[in-house]
Amino acid sequence: MSTQPDIYISPEEYLALERQAEFKSEYFDGVMYAMSGASLNHNKIVANVIGELVQQLR
Known part of the structure; x- marks a missing residue:
């Protein structure tokens, strides 16, 4: 199985x-x-973690 070569993109x-x-x-x-x-x-886990971090940093 072969893969396509990577093409450089600016x-x-x-x-x-x-x-x-x-x-x-x-x-x-x-x-x-x-x-x-x-x-x-x-997404729910991320929102909960961010909410908890905000509370801890206050």
Whole structure:
């Protein structure tokens, strides 16, 4: 099984593509990588952790 070669993308090209993209991706060393979506439970956990951190930092 072969994989496609990575194509270098400039930071400007990445930002332009990301603004129009339906799905999020990350950019590292000139290559775009697809990101998986977060689940509802993941988002709830993140919100709870952030809320707790805010309370502890007051």
